[in-house]
Amino acid sequence: MSMADREELVDVGVAQIDITPDYPIRLNGYGSRRTVSEGIIQRIYAKALVIGNDDAGPVVMVTVENCGLPDEFTEEVSHRLEQKAGIPRENFVACFTHTHSAPCLTNAASFIFSADISPEEQEVIDRYTQHLVNWMEAVTMEALTRRKPCRLAWNIGELTFAKNRRTEGGPVDHALPVMKITDADGELYAVWVSYACHCTTLAGADNHICGDWAGFAQEAIEKEHPSATAIITIGCGADANPESRMRPMPEGHLSNREEVFETRLAYAKEHGQALAHEVSHQLQRDAVDITNRPESMFQRVNLPFDKIPTREEWQEREAQGGAIGYHAKKHLEMLQQGQSIKTDISYPIQAWVFGDTLAIVFLASEVVVDFSLRLKRAYDATRLWVGAYANAFPGYIPSERVLAEGGYEGGGAMIYFGQPTQFAPGVEDLVIDTVHEILPEEFLEKHN
Template sequence: MQISQNSFTTILLTLLVVNSIFYSEGVVAQSNNASKTKMAKGTMLVGVSTIDITPEGPILLAGYGGRKSESEGVLQALKAKALAFGSDSEGPSILITVDLIGIQYYMTQEVARRLSDKIGVDPSRLVISASHTHTGPEIGNLLNHFARQLPPEEIGRINKFLEILTEKLEKVSIEALDARKPAKVAWGQGKAGFAMNRRKVVNGKSVGMTPIPEGPVDHDLPLLRITDMDGKLRAVMVSYACHGTTLGPDINKIHGDWIGEAQKFIEEKNPGAIAMVSLGCGADANPEPRVTNLQLDYAAQHGKEVADEVQKLLASNLKPLSSAPMGQSKVIQLPFEHIPTVQEFVQQANEKGAKAYFAKLALDKIARGESIPKSLNYPITTWTFGNDLAMVFLAGEVVVDYSLRLKKELAPGRLWVSAYSNDVPCYIASKRVIKEGGYEVESSMYSYNQPGRFQESIEDLIVTTVHDLLPLSYKPKIKK
């Protein structure tokens, strides 16, 4: 049978029109369904995904400067896990947790750029929160901690891991976006008790690290629950303000510390669900007990405590969240107290440890015509689920004073404060801690490739920025 060119064109156009109608009706139907879903209280589109980020082969582990060799095996796999909230029309938001010592800001920016270019995700709606395990791979932000020039092959393996990690963070984000479907989201808050302040202070000055039972800590354990429409658990997100240092430097094998153990226990108790754990403002808190010949048992003990509290919360009446999160972000400048002169750097270079190593690097930098930054770029992000919950994501190793102050000043009972988010450039000490001095204020800064302590003003700069980023509904009413 022979068909004329005109007839063929007519048939083709007809098929295209019919296909367009069916496609349009399908899109409208999906859009209508999504709209109906969003109107239901406590319901929104949510996607969940997980990916293994365990390094292949030996790599230098981060967190303890005394390690002299690369990792000697894997005790527990490391994961990156993602939650994607909201529809494309609303603008999706993505929250990733990584079982790592930290994340570098350039990596967060690169993942955000890729997601923006490919999918249109707003950079303010991407958050990457690190678990701060001290038995995970070095990611390049604590290289000074070793106070020596590392062999090129070791640096090469770190760089290769970071390249692969960036690809995997992009992949897990896209997979979570693709997995979005109607879900019920709710939140609540429990408690855990193993964090203990580690800063011993005598006459207003820090004199070392030791467990201080009376020291300030944040024992809150906020939880996010994501279930299918039929009530089946899909994911749990939980946070606690405590260092990932149950395991000491003698453990030279990859492990997620108490954070990894908590995720394992939660997932064992809830088959098919994904557990995510991030850290609060626990920069000056260690898990107790820790670092003994029973330390693997202690990591499991702390993880089980978190998992048991999670089970109680999952069975309780949690607060439904009816709106997908809206993000706001800002990068501010945190000023250093003093930038050493060349002569001061020369003197420091004759000392020992990370401070001397940083001084040598600084002198080399100055000789090449480069300058030492007078301030630190510091990203802050906030998410708000309508008027029901505000999440604050702070970069760096943030001490407990920040979460205690923010929870006191803003929306009591509706504020979730996370640290180690989007960037971990150094410790972020409070005004009180800076006055007291000590590791978190002084020597740790050189390990992080920073020139020295911050000005006391940084606390008010950070807190004021959080206030500015949050809507009025989260701020205290001014009495007339």
């Protein structure tokens, strides 16, 4: 191997660990579910990707097949990795696929059922949450030991099954960024791909553990490329659903639950296969080489809530009953216990920058598509990868447009996350301005 070839190699390690519980547990994502899981359709995993050697300090991404990871959960994993492996907070990112068919975690969308969870069920959730912390630590430590010199390259494909779920024909991001990682011998070692779409092919009536389309995509990629570990993350798809959600279900579906379930499951596999097919296509194309270990940036910004309801307003809402009433009741309990109501959240934003070749942005939680499209207008879209569903799970992050329009993503969903109210106007600019602060100016469109 020539000196030039060696200079293009970057140390990379990957590992995965099965995180499927071997016991029934409440699943997150759909408030209509009222019982523990009924079985396992597909096993779910946490996967670690480590880039860089110990001299420069590696960056670490752990992806988890789960609906959402609370901020304090991610911080606990990060603290452990800093203590055990010297990984600083800015070098660690946790991503989740947002499958709605995975276990509840402690304090993740804690009001989703609009009812208290029984102490027995909560104990199971708390136990699984602690197991997941342990698994994420373990899979990272394994990936650190599995590092070897690799070549990195990336390009952007296209996939069209995501549809705007708020407005027919509304904005979507169909970009499919793909990172190809091959070892020094040219064998495919890992594939990382991201798509901006909800992982909700399966519905609330489907009470089984499953990775949904992202899980089936990983399976299909690894079947097609047996030497590789497939890693899926999610982009700004908070207002996008798989288009199969808009397809008609079999007739008589109210009494034909099994046929409806099998139909949705087939759609999830279809979407996963479509993604895997596009990945295989992109792996055959010329790609942009990445010869740098990434520099990692991390910054928090406070996102303020709108006007907090008064005690009298909480009492009026409690009288309404239902989800709104439960949400108000819990906030009244907080006031009665002398607790203060939050007026903002601390929102983490992260980026990996590979020289002047590629910048990857990690936005926290459920981010609507306007953020991705705006960033791609401001920056050189051929060198930008915008991700979401990372690090924290405080709720939907609306653009100014979506906030003004209202609806579920615009603020209606906040009651299920236990937040006091919707965000105040201006949240979009706070997030975008923070991205501008951490990304190098040379990635801006005006520099090209």
